[in-house]
Amino acid sequence: MTIAPGDLLRNLALGQTLLVVPALGESYAGKTAGTIAAILLLAASDIASFAERRALSRARLVELLGAADPGDVALKADLAALLAEVETMPDDAQLDRLLAGLEALHGWADANDPALARQCLDFLLEFAAAERLDPPGLAT
Amino acid sequence: MLDGVEGLEGRLSALLSAAWDDDVRVRNLFRFHGGAARETWRFCAEGARRSQWLVMRRDPVSSLIRTSRSAEFHALGRAFAAGLPVPEPLILDRDGERLGTPGFIMACVDGGRAAGLFEADPYGMHARRLGESLFRAIGLLHAVPVSDADRRLLPLHDPRARLEHWASELEAHALGPQPIARAALRWLRAHCPASPGPAALVHGDFRSGNFLFGEDGKLVAILDWEMAHVGDPMEDLAWAADPLWSHGERGPEEAGRIGALLPLEPAIAIWEAASGRRFDRASWTWWRLFAGFQGLVIWLTSGFEVASLRAVDPVLAFSAYYPYRFHNHQVAAMLHALA
Numbered sequence: 001m002t003i004a005p006g007d008l009l010r011n012l013a014l015g016q017t018l019l020v021v022p023a024l025g026e027s028y029a030g031k032t033a034g035t036i037a038a039i040l041l042l043a044a045s046d047i048a049s050f051a052e053r054r055a056l057s058r059a060r061l062v063e064l065l066g067a068a069d070p071g072d073v074a075l076k077a078d079l080a081a082l083l084a085e086v087e088t089m090p091d092d093a094q095l096d097r098l099l100a101g102l103e104a105l106h107g108w109a110d111a112n113d114p115a116l117a118r119q120c121l122d123f124l125l126e127f128a129a130a131e132r133l134d135p136p137g138l139a140t
Numbered sequence: 141m142l143d144g145v146e147g148l149e150g151r152l153s154a155l156l157s158a159a160w161d162d163d164v165r166v167r168n169l170f171r172f173h174g175g176a177a178r179e180t181w182r183f184c185a186e187g188a189r190r191s192q193w194l195v196m197r198r199d200p201v202s203s204l205i206r207t208s209r210s211a212e213f214h215a216l217g218r219a220f221a222a223g224l225p226v227p228e229p230l231i232l233d234r235d236g237e238r239l240g241t242p243g244f245i246m247a248c249v250d251g252g253r254a255a256g257l258f259e260a261d262p263y264g265m266h267a268r269r270l271g272e273s274l275f276r277a278i279g280l281l282h283a284v285p286v287s288d289a290d291r292r293l294l295p296l297h298d299p300r301a302r303l304e305h306w307a308s309e310l311e312a313h314a315l316g317p318q319p320i321a322r323a324a325l326r327w328l329r330a331h332c333p334a335s336p337g338p339a340a341l342v343h344g345d346f347r348s349g350n351f352l353f354g355e356d357g358k359l360v361a362i363l364d365w366e367m368a369h370v371g372d373p374m375e376d377l378a379w380a381a382d383p384l385w386s387h388g389e390r391g392p393e394e395a396g397r398i399g400a401l402l403p404l405e406p407a408i409a410i411w412e413a414a415s416g417r418r419f420d421r422a423s424w425t426w427w428r429l430f431a432g433f434q435g436l437v438i439w440l441t442s443g444f445e446v447a448s449l450r451a452v453d454p455v456l457a458f459s460a461y462y463p464y465r466f467h468n469h470q471v472a473a474m475l476h477a478l479a
Contacts, residue, residue, distance in 0.1 A: 031173030035454040038258075042462055099317040106319055110326055118479055124320050125476045128469035133462050135258045135388070 006044045013040035013136075041136035053130050054095055061098040062086070064123055068116060070108050079105065143240060145169055152183060152196060155238040155245070159231050162187035174254075174455060178366060182248055193250075195227060198236070198243025200451075207366040209242040210234050214293040215368030216246065218341060222284050224277050225361050252352030252360030260388055261400055262348070266357025271401030272410055273359035274351060278380075279414025282340040282373040290341060295369040298339070299423070300332050302371055303430065306437045313437070313444040320472045321440070324433040327475060333423035335372045340417075344368050346376040347385040348399030374420055377411065378427035384435060384466055425478070432471040439464035 003011075016037035024030030065079050082101045086094050102120060109117035143151070149166045156164040164187040172180040181196045199209060209232070216229040227246040236242040255262035263270050297305060307325055310318065344367030352360035381398045383391045390396030392404035401407070408419045443460030445451040 028171040028173050032454055035173075035458050039454060039458050039461060096316045099319055103317045103319040103322055106323055107326065110323070114479075120319075121323070121472070121476050121479050124323065125469075125472045128320060128465070128472040132465050132469040135462075 006048045009040045009044035009047065013037045013044065016040065038136045042133050045134060045136075054091070057127050057130070058091070058094050058098060060123060060126075061095070061102060064119060065098065065101050065105065068105055068119075070105060070116070071112065072108055075104060075108055148181065148240075149183075151239055152185070152245075155231065155233065156185045156187070156194075160185075160187050160190065162189055179243075193248035194230070194245050195248045196239065196243060196245050198233075198239045199241035200453075209244055209366075211294050212366045212368060213244045214289070215341065215343075215365045218284060218287075218290065219281055219362070219365070222280055224281055225359055226363075226365070227361060249352060249361040252354050252358075254350070254352055254363070255348050255387065255400075257349060257384075258387075262387055263353065263357070263400060266353070267397065267401050269357045270353050270359055271398070271407060274362075274399075274401065275407045275410040276414045277359060277362060278343065278346055278373075278376055279411040279417075281343060282376070282411075282415040282417060284341050286339050286341060286370050290370055294341075296339075297342075297369045297371040298335050299372055299426070299430075302369075302375065303328050303332060303433075306434050309441055310437045313441040315440075315444055315447055318436070318440065320468050320475070321433060321436045323475055324429060324436070324471050327478065328426065328430055328433060331426055333420075333426050336374070336420035336423060337417055339370050340373040340415075342369050342371045342373060343376050345379065347380050347382070348387065348401065349385060372423075372427075373415065373417060374423055374427045375430070377408070377419070378424065378431045379434070380407075381428065382431045382435065383470060384463055429471065429474050429478070432467050432474060435463060435467040436471055439467060 016033050020033040021030055021037065024033055062083060066083055068079065070076055070079075079101055082097060086097050089097060102123065106117060106120035106124075109120055149169055152166045152169075153164055156162075156166070164185050166183050166185055169181055169183040172182065178197045179200045182193065183196070184191060184193050197209065197212070213229050213232045216226055219226045220228050227249050229244060229246045231245040233239045233243050233245075261267070295305075303325075310321055310325065314321070343362070343365060345364050346362075350364045351362045354360050379385075381392045381404065383389075383396075385399050386396060387400040389400050392398050395403065397403055398407050402410075411417075412419055439459050442456045443464065446457050446460050
């Protein structure tokens with residue numbers, strides 16, 4: 001049986017909370033152990049849907065950037081090149097590259113195309129809402 | 141940490157022996173957690189003629205934000221002189237000759253505790269009384285006339301300068317694309333207000349978690365003056381109202397309480413009475429978005445420190461994780477509502 005990464009992180013957080021933090025008390029080390037436990041809990045929750053969320057965001061961005069038709073020839077060419085480049089990149093690197101493309105497109109749209117700017121904001125709000133973390137808790 | 145406990149004891153002992161003209165011993169050295177921007181230590185200094193509990197703050201090797209201990213020492217002194225509940229600043233080591241890095245020593249405040257970020261309703265039945273004390277205190281700070289010394293020793297930041305300060309931090313520390321922060325920056329630049337009145341002494345990090353309160357609801361001390369500057373007092377109100385510091389409650393625009401203390405309207409009324417200033421509704425939206433943008437940049441600066449392995453304190457890793465994503469969403473939602 002293989003323990004899932006999320007379960008492993010949650011177990012480590014539990015160990016920090018129940019074993020390490022009480023032993024160290026209110027000291028700097030004790031408070032730091034509490035912070036580590038909180039980070040582990042956040043990561044346990046985050047990791048559960050990380051790959052799925054990021055894949056969805058990549059797909060949405062490819063769709064948005066591919067459909068965008070900015071009236072700026074250089075920007076349009078840059079986006080086309082970016083989309084071609086992304087196809088050859090590993091998954092982890094794709095999202096940052098696509099977000100960089102969105103950043104450029106949104107900057108142009110803010111000044112020139114309110115409807116396109118709105119589409120960029122729609123994506124950003126959806127993306128940020130999905131990425132937001134719940135406050136850490138020991139319950140699964 | 142710069143040096144071990146014994147090394148720091150030696151530094152403090154030498155500094156205080158010189159200052160008190162006495163043979164001072166340092167005991168019960170204790171490092172406070174949090175306050176990721178600085179190292180903060182409590183200790184008891186014992187000489188032949190006097191003993192006193194003290195607190196020392198100094199620059200760490202790496203930090204969330206770069207600020208001046210001299211400026212913090214000056215701001216603390218101004219607040220203390222104005223009668224605000226703050227620790228009395230005592231000795232400044234401007235260049236770090238004694239403390240290893242620039243820092244200062246202040247009196248230790250007895251009692252009180254600070255609310256935790258995830259603590260629900262931390263002030264309970266004392267929330268209203270504490271909120272009244274807090275917004276009266278910040279109003280009193282904003283009523284202090286800005287002096288020549290303030291202008292000489294503190295950063296001078298009108299709204300545009302304040303925005304450009306964080307814009308340059310964004311440029312320096314963004315390790316990857318930041319489409320939400322950059323969209324916010326564009327909006328803030330396009331809608332930057334003029335300051336509504338005379339400049340004020342601004343705390344710069346005025347929020348739940350940065351003050352101590354007693355079990356009876358008494359405001360014990362306002363802490364963490366490292367981001368103090370001369371600027372627009374609306375900044376302090378907007379930062380206090382940011383939802384990150386609301387302990388899970390709704391935002392002030394949705395009838396939630398600022399920092400789980402007071403709703404917006406009574407907080408404003410108390411602040412106006414104490415400061416003699418008028419709340420500027422025209423710039424409130426700008427300052428609220430600015431608060432989220434400032435938070436984003438602080439947290440991504442934290443991520444820069446962690447990613448570059450310049451810092452190992454988990455507080456910095458935490459800041460780059462939960463608050464960063466919180467503010468990314470908060471700012472995106474505000475921009476969406478403004479569009």
